[in-house]
Amino acid sequence: MNYDILITGLIIVAQILAVVVPVLISVAFLVYAERKVLALIQLRRGPNIVGPFGILQSFADALKLITKENIIPSGSNKIVFILAPIITMVLSLAGWAVIPFAPGWVVSDINVGIMYLFAVSSLGVYGIIMAGWASNSQYPFLGALRSAAQMVSYEVSIGFVIITVLLCVGSLNLSKIVLAQQTVWFAIPLLPMFVIFFISALAETNRLPFDLPEDESTLVAGFFTEYSSASFVLFFLGEYASMILMSSMTVILFLGGWLPPFDVFPLNIVPGVIWFTVKVIFILFLFIWVRGTFPRYRYDQLMRLGWKVFLPFSLFWVVATSGFLVYFEMLPN
Amino acid sequence: MVLYSLTFYLFSSVAVLSALMVISAKNPVHSVLFLILSFVNASGLFVLLGAEFLAMILVVVYVGAVAVLFLFVVMMLDINFVKLREGFLQYLPFGALLGIVLVIELGILFLTDRSSNIYNNQTPLQPIVSEVENTKMIGQILYTEYFYLFQICGIILLVAMIGSITLTLRDKGGVKRQNIDSQNTVDASTAIEKKKVKIGEGI
Numbered sequence: 001m002n003y004d005i006l007i008t009g010l011i012i013v014a015q016i017l018a019v020v021v022p023v024l025i026s027v028a029f030l031v032y033a034e035r036k037v038l039a040l041i042q043l044r045r046g047p048n049i050v051g052p053f054g055i056l057q058s059f060a061d062a063l064k065l066i067t068k069e070n071i072i073p074s075g076s077n078k079i080v081f082i083l084a085p086i087i088t089m090v091l092s093l094a095g096w097a098v099i100p101f102a103p104g105w106v107v108s109d110i111n112v113g114i115m116y117l118f119a120v121s122s123l124g125v126y127g128i129i130m131a132g133w134a135s136n137s138q139y140p141f142l143g144a145l146r147s148a149a150q151m152v153s154y155e156v157s158i159g160f161v162i163i164t165v166l167l168c169v170g171s172l173n174l175s176k177i178v179l180a181q182q183t184v185w186f187a188i189p190l191l192p193m194f195v196i197f198f199i200s201a202l203a204e205t206n207r208l209p210f211d212l213p214e215d216e217s218t219l220v221a222g223f224f225t226e227y228s229s230a231s232f233v234l235f236f237l238g239e240y241a242s243m244i245l246m247s248s249m250t251v252i253l254f255l256g257g258w259l260p261p262f263d264v265f266p267l268n269i270v271p272g273v274i275w276f277t278v279k280v281i282f283i284l285f286l287f288i289w290v291r292g293t294f295p296r297y298r299y300d301q302l303m304r305l306g307w308k309v310f311l312p313f314s315l316f317w318v319v320a321t322s323g324f325l326v327y328f329e330m331l332p333n
Numbered sequence: 334m335v336l337y338s339l340t341f342y343l344f345s346s347v348a349v350l351s352a353l354m355v356i357s358a359k360n361p362v363h364s365v366l367f368l369i370l371s372f373v374n375a376s377g378l379f380v381l382l383g384a385e386f387l388a389m390i391l392v393v394v395y396v397g398a399v400a401v402l403f404l405f406v407v408m409m410l411d412i413n414f415v416k417l418r419e420g421f422l423q424y425l426p427f428g429a430l431l432g433i434v435l436v437i438e439l440g441i442l443f444l445t446d447r448s449s450n451i452y453n454n455q456t457p458l459q460p461i462v463s464e465v466e467n468t469k470m471i472g473q474i475l476y477t478e479y480f481y482l483f484q485i486c487g488i489i490l491l492v493a494m495i496g497s498i499t500l501t502l503r504d505k506g507g508v509k510r511q512n513i514d515s516q517n518t519v520d521a522s523t524a525i526e527k528k529k530v531k532i533g534e535g536i
Contacts, residue, residue: 005336080366111466115389122397126369129401133362133408141408148405152398159393172386172468300511 015107019096027240028058034288041292062233070229073135080134085227085234088127092242095120099248100175102258102272113174114162117249121158121204124242125151128206128213128223131235135226143222146299147206147213153306154203160314161197164190164321165253170332178257180332185261187254193317194254196310198286201246203306205239208291212299247283248276255279341381348374361407369400386468 032047032055039046047054072078098113100106110116125148132144166172168190169180187194203210214222224235251257256279258272297305325331351374354367372395379388475483530536 077360077362080362110385112385112389112468115386115393119389119392119397122393125397125401129404129408130366133404145405145409148401152401155397171466304513 012107016097019099019107020093023093023096023241023244024237026244027237028062029055030240030244030284031058031061031236033284034291037285037288038292041289065233065236066230068229070231071226073137073226075136076226077134077136080130081226082231084127084131084134085224085231085238087130088124088238089234089241091120091123091127092238092245095242095245098174099245099252100178100257101276103175105273106175109173109175112172114166114172114177114253117174117245118155118159118162121242121246121249122151122155124204127235127238131227132223135223137226139219139221139225140223143213143215143219143225146215147223150203150206150210150212150302150306153303154200154310157196157306157310157314158200158204160311160318161193161200162253164193164314164318167318167321167325168332174252174257178252178259181256181259182263185254185256185259190254190317190321193314194250196314197250197253198283200306200310201250202287202290203302205243205246207243207287209294209297210302211296212302215296217296243287244280244284247280247287250283251276251279255283337381341378344374344377344381347371348378362404365400365404365407368403369396372396372400384467386466386471 035057036046036054047057050056050060072081095117097107098110098116100109128147128151129144132140132142132147135141165177165186168186169177171177171180202208206213212222213219214224216222219225224232227235258276260267260270260275348371351367351370355364355371358364358367372391376388376391376396379385379391528536
């Protein structure tokens with residue numbers, strides 16, 4: 001009777017797998033790349049034992065972690081403790097539903113794509129807060145508090161950056177945002193916003209120099225101090241998957257998504273998905289480069305940067321951009 | 334259509350159940366977590382209605398910001414559960430009254446003939462989802478017809494924000510703050526002082 005529903009369901013599952021599996025594999029290689037790049041920055045060799053050039057190191061690590069015993073502290077709130085890493089992982093994968101990899105290559109091309117991404121990334125804080133609270137231990141709790149304050153603060157400036165881009169596009173659809181950059185990538189006219197977005201993305205994904213929630217020099221391991229084995233793997237995968245997600249968001253908003261840099265002959269025959277991947281890899285390299293270069297921020301400096309520098313500046317830029325667009329009658333329709 | 338109704342019943346039943354759990358859970362942190370679940374399901378219902386912008390705003394504002402601060406406060410406070418339960422009977426009549434008023438209002442809303450509403454026999458207020466993006470529709474209505482009301486809302490929020498900041502901002506003396514500008518303007522002439530020290534005396 002209802003084979004249509006079954007077939008539609010199967011197609012949806014296939015689409016989800018076609019996105020999630022490459023994301024998870026790229027997480028594995030991102031971890032390898034990070035260790036290798038950091039090693040090169042610090043004049044070391046990095047992982048070089050497992051497989052040729054150590055390329056299978058992440059898979060070996062994952063296998064090792066999963067086979068370890070999963071310890072649940074007796075004082076913890078067990079349901080929330082187990083739920084927290086699952087939520088982190090699911091949220092970092094859920095955002096991929098709306099990412100357009102190439103024209104038409106998107107699981108769900110919804111009207112409010114950018115709002116959806118913003119919503120999913122703002123939910124990411126729950127995994128961390130729940131982990132910190134459920135562990136019933138001081139260091140994770142401190143990590144959770146820091147992370148909650150930090151992520152809420154930097155979301156504000158991310159919101160203003162997104163508004164600036166939307167003013168220039170006139171749509172919340174991610175494919176339309178990419179297509180609006182055919183003449184020039186938004187990174188060029190909105191360069192200060194691009195920089196603010198990149199730095200806020202570092203803070204939003206808890207990456208160095210803003211990794212205070214897991215600051216090992218003061219908080220042991222921060223919010224996942226009590227986690228071991230598979231639940232730790234979920235946190236780890238979640239963090240790196242959301243790193244790639246934020247990089248894709250940067251690429252879509254500012255670096256023209258799947259578009260080639262110039263619409264000329266040898267560049268425009270390269271498939272869009274390759275351009276997209278190359279740009280995402282470039283942003284990820286910046287993430288790792290920043291980690292290898294800068295010392296960790298102190299907590300009050302972090303808050304000052306978010307509220308006293310980024311927020312006023314991005315607010316000013318929203319007003320300036322809309323004024324410019326109205327005055328020169330360049331508002332999109 | 335079957336899938337649509339199934340999704341609707343899934344979202345609405347989870348929303349109602351988690352709303353019940355909000356008031357019946359023993360641990361306040363669990364209450365807030367159930368509240369968040371209820372918010373997320375409500376936004377799912379908005380998506381089913383075709384109001385995707387409202388759904389996303391609900392998640393961003395309520396779940397992403399307001400509930401985080403709720404959770405923050407509830408986790409930090411050391412709440413005595415036994416004391417919380419003590420006043421239950423005392424507040425019961427008032428709570429019941431509120432509930433009854435709400436039920437009556439909802440009943441009136443559902444039982445009245447919707448075709449004779451304040452818009453006088455216009456078509457009922459339902460978005461034509463396929464024609465206009467509802468983000469655009471909301472923007473057009475909010476910034477034209479309801480422009481002054483919208484601005485007043487903004488001013489009320491601003492007043493509330495300034496009020497809460499002035500209430501909580503206390504300048505306790507003796508707190509050392511980092512002044513980055515003054516740190517950056519330091520050079521050798523202001524930071525170092527040369528002194529002639531006599532032998533055997535010190536400074």
